Amino acid sequence: MxxxxxxxxxxxxxxxxxxxxxxxxxxxxxxxxxxxxxxxxxxxxxxxxxxxxxxxxxxxxxxxxxxxxxxxxxxxxxxxxxxxxxINENRKKDHTVMSNFRDSLMLKVSSLAEKLEESMFLIYDRHNKQMQDKLQELSEIMERINQIQTELRQVCHTVEAAYKDLCVQPEV
Known part of the structure; x- marks a missing residue:
């Protein structure tokens, strides 16, 4: 070389x-x-x-x-x-932040779910009262129908009896 x-x-x-x-x-x-x-x-x-x-x-x-x-x-x-x-410390901090965020989010979601449930129960209560009122009205109407039906039967029996009386009379 x-x-x-x-x-x-x-x-x-x-x-x-x-x-x-x-x-x-x-x-x-x-x-x-x-x-x-x-x-x-x-x-x-x-x-x-x-x-x-x-x-x-x-x-x-x-x-x-x-x-x-x-x-x-x-x-x-x-x-x-x-x-x-x-980097590892920042990852630990990020993990802590995400854990805190998740916990906070879970608390908020839980709180919102409870409020939604309360609202649903209030709506159910209101609907229950409306249904009870309607059922009460239906019950009253059904009772009136039964009364009218009973009266109609009495009228029918009366008319039937009157018709029989008219049909059975001797002819003069």
């Missing part, structure tokens, strides 16, 4: 890193100056290991970078956990 082949992917990575939101301004400047010095120096044995060159240990800037990256990851994890906890 040639030095140019090794250099170009790393240079692209280095140029992309300063635009990342995980870096603060100081780290961006350090990385930018480091990438500029790498472009200028032809020695890339530390960047691109070959069969004869052993891999070199990380220098101070790289370890600072990884420490900052770890710190940023920890901050993201902490913020994520906080957001999850806030």
């Amino acid at each position: 040639s030095n140019q082949e090794c250099e170009s992917p790393e240079l692209e990575e280095e140029q992309a890193k300063p635009n990342s939101p995980f870096f603060d301004d100081i780290e961006r400047r350090e990385l930018h100056s480091e990438s500029l010095s790498r472009k200028e120096s032809p020695s890339t044995s530390l960047l691109c290991p070959t069969a004869d060159a052993p891999v070199a240990a990380l220098d101070g800037k790289s370890s600072n970078y990884f420490a900052a990256l770890d710190s940023n990851i920890e901050n993201l994890q902490r913020r994520t956990q906080q957001l999850i906890e806030e």
Whole structure:
């Protein structure tokens, strides 16, 4: 592998890193100056290991970078956990609100059902009185009909008796 082949992917990575939101301004400047010095120096044995060159240990800037990256990851994890906890708390609040709403709604529906039932009973009472009045009138009418029927029978018997008397008289 040639030095140019090794250099170009790393240079692209280095140029992309300063635009990342995980870096603060100081780290961006350090990385930018480091990438500029790498472009200028032809020695890339530390960047691109070959069969004869052993891999070199990380220098101070790289370890600072990884420490900052770890710190940023920890901050993201902490913020994520906080957001999850806030979401769970909001869900608990929503559940409480819905439970209270359901209870309140049940009380109102129960109250309205009782009022409706009372109204129905008042209507039933009024209708019962009207029906009793009508039944009383019907009863009185039926009694009058019975009286009239009895009188009509008496009249019919009287007429029948009179007809028999007229039919039975001797002829003169």
